[in-house]
Amino acid sequence: MIVTAMDVYKLLPKTNCGICGEASCMAFATKLSEKEMELSLCTQMMDEELEKLKNILAPAVSEVTIGTGDKAITIGGDEVLYRYELTYYNPTALVVDVSDDLEESELEERVKTIKDTEFERTGEKLTLDAIAIRNKSGNSEKFVETVKKVKDANLPLLLCSFNPDSMKAALKIVGSDRPLIYATTEYNIEEMAALALEYDCPITLFIPNDLDKMKELSNVLRSKGIKDIVLDPGTFVDAGIGDSLDNFIMIRRQAIEENDEDFRFPIMGVPAVTWISSKEDKVTTGMREATIAATLMNKYADILIMHGADIWELIPVLTLRQSLYTDPRKPQAVDPGIYEFGDVNENSPVLMTTNFALTYYTVEGDLKSGNVNCYLLVLDTGGRAVDVSVAGNQLNAKSVTDLIRNSGIENGVNHQKLIIPGLAAPVSGEIEDESGWEVMVGPRDSSGIPDFLTEKW
Amino acid sequence: MDKMMQLLKLLEKTDYIEINEFRMDFDELEFHLMPAVQQIVGKTREESIIGKEVIPSTPAVGEFVPPVHEYPGKIAEVQLGAGTRQTVYLGGQRALYRFEEPQPNPPVVTFDVFDIPMPGLPRPIREHFSDVMDHPGDWAKKAVHDFGANMVTIHLIGTGPKVMDKSPKDAAADIEEVLQAVDVPLVIGGSGDPKKDPIVLEKAAEAAEGERCLLASANLDLDYKKVAKAALDYNHAVLSWAITDVNMQKTLNRYLMKEGLKPEDIVMDPTTCALGYGIEFSVDVITRTRLAALRGDKDLQMPMSSGTTNAWGSREAWMKKDEWGPTKYRGPIWEIITGLTMMLCGVDIFMMLHPLSVQILKEIGDTFTRNYLTTKVPDISEWITQLEG
Numbered sequence: 001m002i003v004t005a006m007d008v009y010k011l012l013p014k015t016n017c018g019i020c021g022e023a024s025c026m027a028f029a030t031k032l033s034e035k036e037m038e039l040s041l042c043t044q045m046m047d048e049e050l051e052k053l054k055n056i057l058a059p060a061v062s063e064v065t066i067g068t069g070d071k072a073i074t075i076g077g078d079e080v081l082y083r084y085e086l087t088y089y090n091p092t093a094l095v096v097d098v099s100d101d102l103e104e105s106e107l108e109e110r111v112k113t114i115k116d117t118e119f120e121r122t123g124e125k126l127t128l129d130a131i132a133i134r135n136k137s138g139n140s141e142k143f144v145e146t147v148k149k150v151k152d153a154n155l156p157l158l159l160c161s162f163n164p165d166s167m168k169a170a171l172k173i174v175g176s177d178r179p180l181i182y183a184t185t186e187y188n189i190e191e192m193a194a195l196a197l198e199y200d201c202p203i204t205l206f207i208p209n210d211l212d213k214m215k216e217l218s219n220v221l222r223s224k225g226i227k228d229i230v231l232d233p234g235t236f237v238d239a240g241i242g243d244s245l246d247n248f249i250m251i252r253r254q255a256i257e258e259n260d261e262d263f264r265f266p267i268m269g270v271p272a273v274t275w276i277s278s279k280e281d282k283v284t285t286g287m288r289e290a291t292i293a294a295t296l297m298n299k300y301a302d303i304l305i306m307h308g309a310d311i312w313e314l315i316p317v318l319t320l321r322q323s324l325y326t327d328p329r330k331p332q333a334v335d336p337g338i339y340e341f342g343d344v345n346e347n348s349p350v351l352m353t354t355n356f357a358l359t360y361y362t363v364e365g366d367l368k369s370g371n372v373n374c375y376l377l378v379l380d381t382g383g384r385a386v387d388v389s390v391a392g393n394q395l396n397a398k399s400v401t402d403l404i405r406n407s408g409i410e411n412g413v414n415h416q417k418l419i420i421p422g423l424a425a426p427v428s429g430e431i432e433d434e435s436g437w438e439v440m441v442g443p444r445d446s447s448g449i450p451d452f453l454t455e456k457w
Numbered sequence: 458m459d460k461m462m463q464l465l466k467l468l469e470k471t472d473y474i475e476i477n478e479f480r481m482d483f484d485e486l487e488f489h490l491m492p493a494v495q496q497i498v499g500k501t502r503e504e505s506i507i508g509k510e511v512i513p514s515t516p517a518v519g520e521f522v523p524p525v526h527e528y529p530g531k532i533a534e535v536q537l538g539a540g541t542r543q544t545v546y547l548g549g550q551r552a553l554y555r556f557e558e559p560q561p562n563p564p565v566v567t568f569d570v571f572d573i574p575m576p577g578l579p580r581p582i583r584e585h586f587s588d589v590m591d592h593p594g595d596w597a598k599k600a601v602h603d604f605g606a607n608m609v610t611i612h613l614i615g616t617g618p619k620v621m622d623k624s625p626k627d628a629a630a631d632i633e634e635v636l637q638a639v640d641v642p643l644v645i646g647g648s649g650d651p652k653k654d655p656i657v658l659e660k661a662a663e664a665a666e667g668e669r670c671l672l673a674s675a676n677l678d679l680d681y682k683k684v685a686k687a688a689l690d691y692n693h694a695v696l697s698w699a700i701t702d703v704n705m706q707k708t709l710n711r712y713l714m715k716e717g718l719k720p721e722d723i724v725m726d727p728t729t730c731a732l733g734y735g736i737e738f739s740v741d742v743i744t745r746t747r748l749a750a751l752r753g754d755k756d757l758q759m760p761m762s763s764g765t766t767n768a769w770g771s772r773e774a775w776m777k778k779d780e781w782g783p784t785k786y787r788g789p790i791w792e793i794i795t796g797l798t799m800m801l802c803g804v805d806i807f808m809m810l811h812p813l814s815v816q817i818l819k820e821i822g823d824t825f826t827r828n829y830l831t832t833k834v835p836d837i838s839e840w841i842t843q844l845e846g
Binding site for chain 1: 519520521523524554555556619649678700701728730732733734735736737738740741744745748770772773776780781782783786787789790791793794797798801813817820821823824825827829830832833834835837838839840841842843844845846
């Protein structure tokens with residue numbers, strides 16, 4: 001369900017008092033509907049309207065917070081089935097597991113890897129969100145020992161055990177840190193639900209491949225007053241992934257289109273199960289795990305437990321998350337014009353790229369990390385990448401010539417040489433003819449710019 | 458504020474706003490364009506044509522009823538391969554997901570083969586094909602016999618005026634070589650030169666008369682009429698390529714149909730932006746295209762194609778960088794996830810390069826033709842203790 005600013009506006013006091021910080025109630029309504037401001041900022045609400053508004057502003061998929069403090073993560077919160085309709089909220093949490101039967105040194109090493117995993121792209125640092133501790137030993141003392149050690153990592157925790165005694169023992173240690181309980185099943189629901197209530201922790205309901213039962217037991221949890229529920233309908237690899245997809249999609253449709261209260265919760269996928277049945281080598285298994293993670297993330301997974309922690313396996317999954325959770329309402333373009341990097345003078349090279357945000361930030365990152373001194377002309381291609389705008393004819397002789405003339409670069413340098421992206425090579429000749437500048441075709445990937453300039457400039 | 462409320466009241470029952478010959482003079486004006494209005498304006502095109510799919514009414518409390526929709530539209534089924542070729546069918550869906558109705562045909566992968574040795578191909582690809590890259594026929598044979606390709610795409614890159622400027626006649630000879638070497642259906646691609654491609658495709662189409670290949674591509678920047686005519690004259694299908702723009706795609710499809718092609722003769726390429734390089738734009742466009750088709754938009758009821766090979770251009774796929782791990786693993790995975798993401802939005806045919814990527818994508822795609830809850834799934838109820846390490 002998409003809540004419109006109109007729906008919200010009708011319930012606001014319409015006094016335009018400005019106390020919330022917005023100029024008008026309409027502006028506040030717009031921000032509320034886009035989840036950019038908090039309802040509590042309005043001090044003039046009547047109780048009845050306040051309740052109604054709280055209700056309509058509650059997301060179709062409820063938000064569940066795991067952990068406390070600045071490392072806490074929130075999952076869920078989605079309003080739509082397709083990102084183009086609005087945007088997806090709260091990026092999928094990526095969790096890596098540790099087992100409670102690891103040697104101390106192995107455990108330390110693995111926790112460090114999880115904490116240190118970081119991949120920077122387009123100016124953003126992409127990282128993992130939480131650690132899942134598995135009670136592999138089945139022994140509650142071992143579980144507690146591991147929990148105590150991992151607690152210091154200061155990341156949100158998932159406590160994975162179907163044994164209520166183990167869970168209780170672990171919650172005694174970290175119950176006040178809001179770990180996610182994994183999991184209640186049809187066999188332990190009374191004990192696990194009691195623990196979730198006692199420690200006020202979110203809880204996962206794990207019912208593989210049976211949405212009838214999942215609905216029934218979700219209802220049981222809700223009727224006990226539990227509000228923070230995560231649904232795991234089972235992750236199946238190989239041909240079973242078809243059923244997992246069906247389950248994920250049906251759950252989300254029930255939440256968004258049917259307003260089915262029993263399914264209005266975040267969904268968990270466990271790509272880690274890929275490693276259980278795999279007869280393939282470690283690399284292929286890692287690729288398959290990343291594939292399963294990407295499959296489920298595309299279709300509504302709000303949290304994923306992974307087992308493989310190799311960076312090459314995590315990079316594509318982190319990148320997909322960054323892509324899918326970009327807000328489509330925000331322009332994907334930077335301002336066209338002239339940009340300076342490092343110390344520039346009249347002899348500095350002049351490079352060109354397009355104003356597609358991803359392209360620009362990639363080039364910017366490479367120029368900065370390569371300590372390049374240069375001018376960068378940014379062409380308005382309506383936010384299209386280089387190859388796309390060459391194909392679509394936004395990057396052509398005329399547009400580039402206009403950019404040279406209007407940017408003022410002709411007054412900034414005493415040469416007439418333009419370095420264009422390698423992917424724009426097909427139009428290099430016509431740019432020369434039209435602009436009168438000498439055109440040099442640069443590397444196809446901007447990571448090659450520093451070397452290119454060393455050699456050719 | 459009264460006026461505002463009146464306007465809102467009016468808008469409540471409005472699905473469609475059309476403003477004609479609108480003019481406004483002002484010095485300074487502050488707009489709060491409400492998202493509701495944006496959405497209404499944005500949606501009119503799709504909704505005015507339809508038939509939205511029918512959403513079932515709310516079930517009785519406590520009962521789970523699978524949320525199966527009924528759609529007024531159907532995707533055309535396109536046959537590729539005829540004459541001496543095996544046959545492959547694309548499309549034919551009447552639903553978005555298999556729990557509503559399984560796809561009649563699984564997604565298909567077509568292996569990329571080139572008419573020149575392509576020294577620029579990434580090492581993980583060259584590793585598999587370096588012994589056959591001098592002859593497109595041998596290359597195609599290896600793709601089919603060693604890697605189980607259902608289809609082969611022969612890219613006539615060498616015809617590019619700035620590549621080798623091979624003649625349309627040379628291109629036709631390459632096509633004949635590949636036709637002789639394998640009996641799977643072919644996609645025939647040009648060099649991307651808008652002037653030369655139509656002439657090259659015409660000759661290639663003639664050489665492959667009656668074999669029902671997919672001519673790639675027709676777009677608004679070249680003589681698409683020539684490509685359409687070649688397809689009609691020699692019994693082929695046409696790839697209709699638009700650049701991440703649903704309206705451009707509609708326009709081009711309409712033009713192609715005006716030339717005499719039927720939806721059964723057209724496959725759309727809405728453009729695949731690689732993972733990390735704008736894939737979200739492709740996700741949106743492809744999702745909207747398939748939804749519009751199922752909801753009844755006849756201009757978009759064709760199967761879709763993805764140039765998944767684009768993924769190899771991403772630096773994460775090829776750039777040597779120790780802290781990112783071996784490129785050997787990164788390349789295939791980048792191609793898989795790019796293709797997979799497109800497949801989950803409804804794409805039917807994938808142009809790909811790496812054998813492992815092809816295999817993994819096909820395995821997931823094959824599940825789309827099966828019914829919900831008919832696959833034997835492993836028992837994962839004890840996964841916490843089953844998982845080693």
